[in-house]
Amino acid sequence: MKQQSKSRVQQINEIKKLIREPFLFISILVIFYLLIVFVIFPIFQVFKTSFMIDGQLSLKNYRDVLRQSYYIRPLFNSILLGLIVATIGTFVGFVFAYAITRTPMRGKGIFRLIATFPMVSPPFVVALACILLFGRSGIFAGAIGNIYGLTGLTVVETIAYAPTAFLVLIGVLQAIDPSLEEAAMDCGASRGKVFSTIIFPLALPGIVSAWLFVFIQSLADFGTPMILSGNYQVLSVQAYLQITGMFDLARGSTLAILLLVPTVIAFYL
Amino acid sequence: MKRTLLIVGLVLLSATMLCAQPAAEKKYSTLQMYAALDTEEAQYYIEAFEKSSGIKVEFVRMSSGEVGARIEAEKNNPQASVWFGGSNTDHINAHSKGLLMSYKPNTDFELAPMLHADDYGWNGFYTGAIGFVTNTEFLKKHNISAPQSWADLLDPVYHGQIEMAYPYTSGTGYTAWATIIQDKGLEKALDWWQLLDKNIHQYTASGTACIARAGLGECAVGIAFSHDIVAKGVGMGYPLVMSFPSEGTGYEVGGVSMIKGARQVEEAQIFIDWCFSEEAQNLFKKYSRLPVNPKATVAEGAIKLSDINLIDYDAVQMGQRKDEFVTAWRDRIGK
Numbered sequence: 246m247k248q249q250s251k252s253r254v255q256q257i258n259e260i261k262k263l264i265r266e267p268f269l270f271i272s273i274l275v276i277f278y279l280l281i282v283f284v285i286f287p288i289f290q291v292f293k294t295s296f297m298i299d300g301q302l303s304l305k306n307y308r309d310v311l312r313q314s315y316y317i318r319p320l321f322n323s324i325l326l327g328l329i330v331a332t333i334g335t336f337v338g339f340v341f342a343y344a345i346t347r348t349p350m351r352g353k354g355i356f357r358l359i360a361t362f363p364m365v366s367p368p369f370v371v372a373l374a375c376i377l378l379f380g381r382s383g384i385f386a387g388a389i390g391n392i393y394g395l396t397g398l399t400v401v402e403t404i405a406y407a408p409t410a411f412l413v414l415i416g417v418l419q420a421i422d423p424s425l426e427e428a429a430m431d432c433g434a435s436r437g438k439v440f441s442t443i444i445f446p447l448a449l450p451g452i453v454s455a456w457l458f459v460f461i462q463s464l465a466d467f468g469t470p471m472i473l474s475g476n477y478q479v480l481s482v483q484a485y486l487q488i489t490g491m492f493d494l495a496r497g498s499t500l501a502i503l504l505l506v507p508t509v510i511a512f513y514l
Numbered sequence: 515m516k517r518t519l520l521i522v523g524l525v526l527l528s529a530t531m532l533c534a535q536p537a538a539e540k541k542y543s544t545l546q547m548y549a550a551l552d553t554e555e556a557q558y559y560i561e562a563f564e565k566s567s568g569i570k571v572e573f574v575r576m577s578s579g580e581v582g583a584r585i586e587a588e589k590n591n592p593q594a595s596v597w598f599g600g601s602n603t604d605h606i607n608a609h610s611k612g613l614l615m616s617y618k619p620n621t622d623f624e625l626a627p628m629l630h631a632d633d634y635g636w637n638g639f640y641t642g643a644i645g646f647v648t649n650t651e652f653l654k655k656h657n658i659s660a661p662q663s664w665a666d667l668l669d670p671v672y673h674g675q676i677e678m679a680y681p682y683t684s685g686t687g688y689t690a691w692a693t694i695i696q697d698k699g700l701e702k703a704l705d706w707w708q709l710l711d712k713n714i715h716q717y718t719a720s721g722t723a724c725i726a727r728a729g730l731g732e733c734a735v736g737i738a739f740s741h742d743i744v745a746k747g748v749g750m751g752y753p754l755v756m757s758f759p760s761e762g763t764g765y766e767v768g769g770v771s772m773i774k775g776a777r778q779v780e781e782a783q784i785f786i787d788w789c790f791s792e793e794a795q796n797l798f799k800k801y802s803r804l805p806v807n808p809k810a811t812v813a814e815g816a817i818k819l820s821d822i823n824l825i826d827y828d829a830v831q832m833g834q835r836k837d838e839f840v841t842a843w844r845d846r847i848g849k
Contacts, residue, residue, distance in 0.1 A: 315848045382731030393716060475716040478849065486719060489580040490683030494587055 288505070295498035306499040316483065316496075320503055323464055323480040326395065327507075330402040331460035337403060338410025338455060339448075346418040347444070360411045368405040369468030375401050376472070393475025401469050406462045410455040417451030418444070457511045464508050480504045544570045545781040546593060548585070548773075550578035550600030550685075552722070555745075555801050559598075562797055563788050569781050577720060578604040578685045585613050585773050595776035596785055597769070601685025603692065605636035605769035606833025615772040617783055621790040621807070628829065629767055629806055638767030639789045640803040642741040643822055644690050645763065647725050650753040652734040660757040661735060664694070664706075672713045675734035677724035679717060680849070682840040685766060686721025690737050691843060692832040693764030696825055700839070704846045711847055722746055729754050739766060744802035762825035768803065 263270050295306050310316045341360040345353050363371065378385050379392045390396050421444060429439045470479040480500055488497030549556035553575045560571045576584065578600025585592065585608060597605065597614075608614055609631055618634040619625070629638035646667075648660040656671055667676060679687030694703045715733050718724060724736030725743055729752025736743075740756065747754045770789050772782045788794050795810030804812065832839070 313845075315844055318848075376732065380730070380732050471719070476849075486680060486683050488583050489577065490583075490680060490719070494583065 291498045291501050294494055295502045298495070306495050310496055310499045310503070315478075316500065319478040319480045319483040319500075322395075322477055323504065324507060326398055326402070326477075326479060327460045327463040329395075329399050330406060330463040331456045333399065334403045334407040334459040334463075335410045335414075335452060335456045337407040338412075338459075339414050339452065341407075341411045342414035342418050343444075346415060361408045363404050364408045367468060368401060368466055369472055371405055372397075372401045372469045372472040391475075393473060394477040397473040397475075398470060398477065398479075401473060402463050402466060405466075405469065406459045409458050409462060413455040413458060414448065414451055417448050421447050453514075457514055461508050461511050464504065464511075542569045542781055543778050544572055545595060545778050545785060547571055547573040547596045547598050547785075548581045548594045549573045549575050549598045550581050550604075551575070551598065556598065558800065559794065559797055562794070563785060566793065567784055567788060569784060571785075573598070577683065579683050582608045582613075586611065589613060589774070592773050592775040592777070595773055595778045595782040597771050597773055598785075598789075599768055599770065601689060602636060602638050602767040602769040602829055603688055603833040603836060604685050605771050606631065606830060607836045609635040609771070610834050613774055615774045615776060617772050617786055619783075619790050620787045622792075623790075623808055625790075625806070636769040636771040637786065637790075639770050639795075639806055640741075640768040640798055641765055641806065642739040642768070642804060643758065643763050643765040643824065644686070644693055644737065645740045645743055645756050645758045645822075647728050647736045647738060647743040647747050647754050647756055649728050649731055649734050650755050651731060653755070660755050661759075662757055663760045664697075665761070667713060667735065668709050670713075672735060674713065674715045676710070676713045676737070677715050677718060677727055677733040677735070678737035679721040679724070680719065681843050683719045684721035686738055686742070687717070688832075688836065688840070689739075689764045689766050692839065693762075693825060693827070695839060696764070696828065696832075697761060700842060704842060707843065707847060717849060725754075726750075726752070728752075741802040741804065745800075749802065758822045760823060762823045764827045765824055767829060 263273075296302055296304070298305055338360070341356065344350055345357055345360075350356070375392055375397055377383055379389055379397070380386065389400065392400070425443055425447075426439050429443055430436075434442070465481065467481045467485065470477075470482050471485075474482060481504060484497050484500035484504060487493050487500055547560075549560070551559075556573060556575055560573060563569070564571055574594070581597050581600060582604050585594070585597065597608075605614065614635045616631075616633045616635050617637075618630075619637055625637065630636065646661050652675070653660060658669075658671060661667055661669075661672075678690060681687040681691035691703075691707070694706060697703070698706060718727075721738060722742045724733065725738050725747040727733050728736040729747050729750070736747075740758075743754070743756045748756055770786055772779070772786065776782050790807060792807055792809045795805035795807040798805045799811060
């Protein structure tokens, strides 16, 4: 009991300290305010729209949506696309990050630029470039098969989101102490052995979080599938079409919540 | 701390007052509008309107399906006063949900019954027909001529080559679907569309996307409105040719309406009147739309509705039963 009241006093002291720093205190309030107005409140509204029918709590929207093949297929399509993009994107990001932090390769600056550059352009610009290059009348028409669908989406989203994995992983790899590797090599371990028993296990938490980041981004991506999905429908576009095309806020919100579920799970993993 | 709060409060207060000042001095308030025309085209008409009336306009461009969704979501607190453009089926659908406000425009000619709601909840200010737009290089390569009928579209040569908009996102897509329903009846129309679906490469959200895509050779045939085909395809120099189905084709009436709960009622009425004036209707030829004012001049090369075989298009029924027809389409086609 005494312990608790002591910590409460500490807490109060900390709050007092915070108030004595008005600039910091106001910024925190502003950020909280923005977060509530622009993130939490809208999500809550979407949540409410999907669960309420004529002011009553109901699961009817979910039942309706989960019964139709044209809503379920996009859900699975989205998740499949996310799995593929996250895996390839993390691999590409890791190769870049490893090459830049761990090898004596030349031109690291250029490779770092290449690895982060796609972040600058919105994904749909990459999608348009993809059409102009690999589309039916593009310069390299047919080079990677039919780009409208899973293939094109995978290529474009991997290019667009590998930088996220790269940025996460480069931080992780840089933080691994090189003296561990040197010690292992001194003891006669091969490079492969060093990689598989030291670097990879140490980087694994980073790899997992990079993978989850890319997975979330791919799931939430709207611009690329809007342009490139062809007949491979994904949930983000379906939710949008449901709201804009059918005037159907309730089901659109339901789809949006369904999209939110795997994203939130991945975020908290 | 108190002083900081006081200063912040004062700054906010004076900022609000500064913002509020100029608006109070104007005679007309700024007209808020949702435009279901392409941005460039909407801008062209709206600038002309601003010049001739002196009323300032702020508009947001959306597809007509999006406008419908938006005004339904905002019905307790409407953000715009006018819905400008977009297929009248969408206006009729919104009107049947009680989202629009009646206004009979002041015109110097008689508005035909197909061009307005019985209570003038929406008014039609231009027309256009559904047609096919075909890439000429594709035709040359396969040594065929452009499709001349709906039946031609089922030819296996077009496998994965036809594009159009989703019937549930675009007025264009829905008009094409409604045409088939009126021609064959709902059940046969669904059967027929399943055959057509094999030849469809993809459905797009926007009604005009397929035109440029056919022009670029990303697909062979697009199904769209004649005025869009002329303005965005043939007229832009793409290797495209326009044709019309011999069985008869559907047409759209472009609607303009006032949104229920509009805040700028007077300005909205002036705008709607202006849409039917000879001055405004003459502007339509730049985008190959067919004017409804008989005094307006028609664009050269643009077709007239009287030149093509039209079905007896029942826009009112198609608008009121849109949800039913679209759901039937989705249940069968699964997209």
